[in-house]
Amino acid sequence: MSNVAIRCGGLSKRYRLGQQERYKTLRDVVSSAVSRPFKRATSDISQQSIWALEDISFEVNRGEVVGIIGRNGAGKSTILKVLSRITKPTRGRAHINGRIGSLLEVGTGFHPELTGRENIYLNGAILGMRKAEIARKFDEIVAFAEVEKFVDTPVKRYSSGMYVRLAFAVAAHMETEILLVDEVLAVGDVQFQKKCLGKIGSVARNGITVLFVSHSMAAVQSLCSKGMLIDGGKLMVAGECREVIEAYVNHVAVQEFSDTTDLRVHPGRTKDAEPVFSQLRIMNGDKEPTPTLFAGEDLILEFDLNPRRAITNPTLGIGVDNATGLRVFSVITYYSDFEWTKLDRPVVVRCTIPQVKLLPGRYQLSISVGNVYNQHVDAIYNAASFSIEPSDYFGTGRLPTPDLGVVLADSKWECVTETESELRQESQVVG
Amino acid sequence: MAANPHSFRIEPATSWTTLGLRELWHYRELLYFLTWRDIKVRYKQTALGAAWAVIQPLFMMLIFSLSFGKLAKVPSDGLPYPIFTFCALLPWQLFAHALTESSNSLVGNQNLITKVYFPRLVVPISAVLGGLVDFVIAFVILLGMMFYYGIFPGWQILALPAFILFAILTALAVGLWLSALNVQYRDVRYTITFLIQFWLFATPVAYPSSLVPAKWRALYGINPMAGVVEGFRWSLLGTAEFQGGLIWASMAVVLVLLVGGLYYFRRMEQEFADVI
Numbered sequence: 001m002s003n004v005a006i007r008c009g010g011l012s013k014r015y016r017l018g019q020q021e022r023y024k025t026l027r028d029v030v031s032s033a034v035s036r037p038f039k040r041a042t043s044d045i046s047q048q049s050i051w052a053l054e055d056i057s058f059e060v061n062r063g064e065v066v067g068i069i070g071r072n073g074a075g076k077s078t079i080l081k082v083l084s085r086i087t088k089p090t091r092g093r094a095h096i097n098g099r100i101g102s103l104l105e106v107g108t109g110f111h112p113e114l115t116g117r118e119n120i121y122l123n124g125a126i127l128g129m130r131k132a133e134i135a136r137k138f139d140e141i142v143a144f145a146e147v148e149k150f151v152d153t154p155v156k157r158y159s160s161g162m163y164v165r166l167a168f169a170v171a172a173h174m175e176t177e178i179l180l181v182d183e184v185l186a187v188g189d190v191q192f193q194k195k196c197l198g199k200i201g202s203v204a205r206n207g208i209t210v211l212f213v214s215h216s217m218a219a220v221q222s223l224c225s226k227g228m229l230i231d232g233g234k235l236m237v238a239g240e241c242r243e244v245i246e247a248y249v250n251h252v253a254v255q256e257f258s259d260t261t262d263l264r265v266h267p268g269r270t271k272d273a274e275p276v277f278s279q280l281r282i283m284n285g286d287k288e289p290t291p292t293l294f295a296g297e298d299l300i301l302e303f304d305l306n307p308r309r310a311i312t313n314p315t316l317g318i319g320v321d322n323a324t325g326l327r328v329f330s331v332i333t334y335y336s337d338f339e340w341t342k343l344d345r346p347v348v349v350r351c352t353i354p355q356v357k358l359l360p361g362r363y364q365l366s367i368s369v370g371n372v373y374n375q376h377v378d379a380i381y382n383a384a385s386f387s388i389e390p391s392d393y394f395g396t397g398r399l400p401t402p403d404l405g406v407v408l409a410d411s412k413w414e415c416v417t418e419t420e421s422e423l424r425q426e427s428q429v430v431g
Numbered sequence: 432m433a434a435n436p437h438s439f440r441i442e443p444a445t446s447w448t449t450l451g452l453r454e455l456w457h458y459r460e461l462l463y464f465l466t467w468r469d470i471k472v473r474y475k476q477t478a479l480g481a482a483w484a485v486i487q488p489l490f491m492m493l494i495f496s497l498s499f500g501k502l503a504k505v506p507s508d509g510l511p512y513p514i515f516t517f518c519a520l521l522p523w524q525l526f527a528h529a530l531t532e533s534s535n536s537l538v539g540n541q542n543l544i545t546k547v548y549f550p551r552l553v554v555p556i557s558a559v560l561g562g563l564v565d566f567v568i569a570f571v572i573l574l575g576m577m578f579y580y581g582i583f584p585g586w587q588i589l590a591l592p593a594f595i596l597f598a599i600l601t602a603l604a605v606g607l608w609l610s611a612l613n614v615q616y617r618d619v620r621y622t623i624t625f626l627i628q629f630w631l632f633a634t635p636v637a638y639p640s641s642l643v644p645a646k647w648r649a650l651y652g653i654n655p656m657a658g659v660v661e662g663f664r665w666s667l668l669g670t671a672e673f674q675g676g677l678i679w680a681s682m683a684v685v686l687v688l689l690v691g692g693l694y695y696f697r698r699m700e701q702e703f704a705d706v707i
Contacts, residue, residue: 011441015705085548087704088444099437108546111468113475118468125464126547177437 002097005178005209006060006083010092013053013078013233052078054233055092060211060226062098062177065204067220067241068213069248070230076213079230080104080180083211098177098209101127105182107167112156116147116166119155123170137173144199145169165192172199178209197223221245221390221399245389257291257362259283261384263304268366268381276311276343276369276378279304282386291384294391295360295400295408299353303367310344311371318351319366320358321382328358328406334372343369357408359400360390444701450693455550465557469532470564484565485572488520495520499637508639508670514576518667519636519660521573522598525566526656527627529599532558533606534623537614541707551700552693555610559603566595577667587666594662601655601685607692611699614707635660640674652680655688 053075060066068076081087083094084102109126110119120141124134134141142148145166147158155163181200201223204210214220220227220241227244229237237247263269263277282291285298293299301318317332331353333340363386368379390399393408400408455462474480492513499505500512507515536558537544537551544551577583613619634656635642643651652658658681661674 081704082441085439085441086545088701089441091443093443094441095438096441097438102548105542105546109543111472113472114468118471122464122468125461126543126549128458128461128549131460 003062004059004095005062005064005097006058006094006211007097008059008083008092008094009057011053011056011079011082011089011094012051012091013075013082013087014049014051014090016049051233053082053089056230056233056235057092058228058235058238060209062209063204063207064226065210065212065224066226066228067224067244068211068228068230069220069244070236074230075233076230077104077182078233080182080211080213084180096178099175100178100180101171101174101176102180103127103171103174103182104180106164106171110155110163110167113154115154116142116151116158119166120170123167127171127174129174133175141166141169141173144172144195161192168192168196172196172203176208178211179203180211182213257385257387259289259291263380263383266380266383268383270376270379270381273376273378273380274308276305276307277303277367277380277383278306278346280365280367280384282384291386293356293386293388294393295358295388296355296391296393299356299386301351301353301365303349303351304346305343305349305369306346307343307377310342311369311377312342313372314340314343314369315372316349316351316369317367321364321366322358322361322406326406328363356388357393357410358388359402359404359406359408360388361402362387446698448694448697448701450697451550451552455552458550458553461549462553462557462560465553466560469557469561473561481565481568484568488517488524488569489572491520492517495637505638506642508641508664510582510668510670511580514573514580514582514668515639515664516637517573517576518664519634521566521569522594522659522663523631523634523636523656524569525562525595526598526602526659527631528562528565529559529602530606530609530627531623532561533602534609534613534619536606537610537703538617538620538707544707545704551703552696555606555696556603559599559606563599573667582668584667585669587669590662590666594659594666597662597682597685598656598659600689601659601681604655604685604688604692607696608688611696611703614699614703630654630656633657639670640677648674649676649680652677653684655681655685657681 056075056079068079070076078087080102081104082089083096084100084104086102086104107123109123111122114122117138120138121131121134125131142151145162145168147162147166150158150162155166158166179200197219200210200212204223210223212220212224224241226239227237227241228235229244229248237244259282261280261282263280264275266277269275281289281302283300283302284290284293285300287300303316305316315332315334317330317334319330320328322328331351364382365384365386366379366381367383368376370376370379390401392398393400474483477483479486495516496513500507500516505512533555536554540554543549543554609619609623633654640648640651640657640661658674658678661670662678664670665673
């Protein structure tokens with residue numbers, strides 16, 4: 001038997017624009033036929049369409065766990081929809097070698113009026129499970145979802161957490177050889193997300209082939225051995241997971257935030273400000289321009305300042321806010337030993353923040369320049385943003401996750417209770 | 432080594448497909464669960480519950496008996512008018528319910544269709560089967576009425592299951608066309624109410640088909656429900672003669688509609704997830 005679980009050749013999918021949003025009514029067809037009777041032949045050709053997937057070819061071997069990453073709308077979910085036979089490709093073909101199960105959404109087909117028990121059977125059947133198979137795993141599913149007490153309660157009375165747990169639990173107990181998982185872990189609380197990741201991980205260890213779409217680089221990095229980067233419907237990179245994530249960070253994420261921001265005209269500038277900032281460049285510890293850093297790396301910010309009038313005793317401040325808007329820290333020349341007496345001509349100022357101990361996520365930079373008496377001359381809120389990607393900060397191979405808090409902290413651990421052998425030695429000495 | 436039995440190919444949409452009946456059989460448990468869900472949910476949070484299955488045909492029987500039986504003096508093949516019409520209302524209700532439900536079934540289950548793969552035929556078929564429970568409940572009332580009027584069926588009752596199947600297949604045949612069309616054109620939803628009203632009067636529910644001249648009767652069978660209704664009366668009430676020509680014509684029409692509907696559905700289903 002061949003070792004290939006999924007083989008795709010030239011898969012392409014075209015959507016007519018608006019096809020997914022709107023359905024036709026007979027009146028539209030009739031009225032367009034009446035108003036433009038002769039345009040019919042041409043309108044089909046000129047009709048706007050987009051290629052959601054273009055010429056995607058790849059092979060996945062049995063037992064591989066492949067992460068599919070890319071921006072929103074890149075075509076990741078369309079790949080899963082085609083492979084799970086929900087929609088047909090426009091061109092190309094694929095061969096699926098084994099029993100396939102897909103989890104594109106948690107709780108598809110759940111009916112609020114039915115009880116947990118009834119929904120387990122219904123949802124299981126929808127996912128292609130046999131009644132006997134569901135019955136066999138019933139207790140396991142209920143235990144995994146932690147809803148033992150509520151099995152005979154209609155799910156409309158469930159909390160959203162319970163609902164999601166139950167839905168995921170059913171899907172997680174499918175007996176498949178190939179599993180397609182879309183961004184389903186975005187739901188539920190952090191604790192349960194971990195449990196789900198663990199379940200998917202154990203599924204993968206059992207030799208099941210998994211295709212896993214996610215926005216979370218941390219999840220992809222910890223689960224997947226291989227990766228694929230999709231952008232604009234095309235397969236950009238496929239290979240080792242780490243390489244693919246690097247490619248994403250360097251090429252795709254960069255298009256979202258930029259390493260260079262023009263500040264001469266900026267929507268975040270305060271009302272009475274007088275433009276002094278003209279450009280901001282974000283760089284990593286290797287002085288490479290990039291808006292994406294790994295946790296624990298040095299962050300370098302370079303400002304082009306172009307004052308219209310001289311500022312004496314200038315001071316420059318940078319505030320870093322996290323995605324929730326919390327000011328995580330500020331760095332200000334005033335508190336540093338940087339000697340700066342006058343700003344009266346165009347200069348470039350560089351600020352290096354060593355070992356940025358921030359958790360993975362997106363951060364906003366707010367900047368201001370003024371004099372030491374705290375009078376702002378120019379100030380720009382959310383002037384630019386950068387992102388921190390998970391890295392092996394702790395040197396243990398375990399990546400920090402966003403639920404750790406706000407910042408990364410180093411720690412040293414030891415056991416202060418004396419060990420048995422030490423105790424024995426002491427008693428010998430005494431004796 | 433043998434190929435994995437679960438292996439399959441994914442290819443672009445084609446204009447000719449197989450009916451995929453083997454796969455449909457494989458998914459028979461899903462068919463069962465979806466039907467069961469529809470039945471289970473239908474009368475949740477209603478005060479009268481399953482009594483609705485009886486109320487509707489009973490009230491229609493009352494109205495028909497008053498207006499057609501008493502006032503218009505429509506003949507009823509020598510039978511008491513109430514049972515004459517009630518016996519026809521049973522398959523009619525089964526049909527009307529099945530047709531409405533199946534036509535709206537794909538649109539009503541769009542969350543399933545865009546998120547999970549399964550043979551789409553399961554959806555309209557389960558919608559059609561969901562009406563059987565109501566039918567059985569109302570059938571008990573009919574048996575009571577037959578006892579009351581002292582009508583006892585003969586050997587013809589053995590043919591009744593065939594006519595029940597006939598009613599279901601008629602609804603499915605039309606429902607396949609309409610459900611697939613409804614995915615593309617939501618006008619269908621509004622057409623159905625109108626279609627069913629019209630169809631009711633084109634069917635010998637309130638009047639006997641013997642009112643139609645004998646030479647036209649086979650032609651009348653183009654309305655397959657005429658065949659179903661006359662078949663019911665013949666097998667349950669033992670009306671004088673078996674309306675052979677009419678019933679055979681109806682069966683032929685259903686067969687054509689059904690096979691055509693299956694192919695049409697299978698062809699259209701390839702785009703359901705994109706269009707719905």
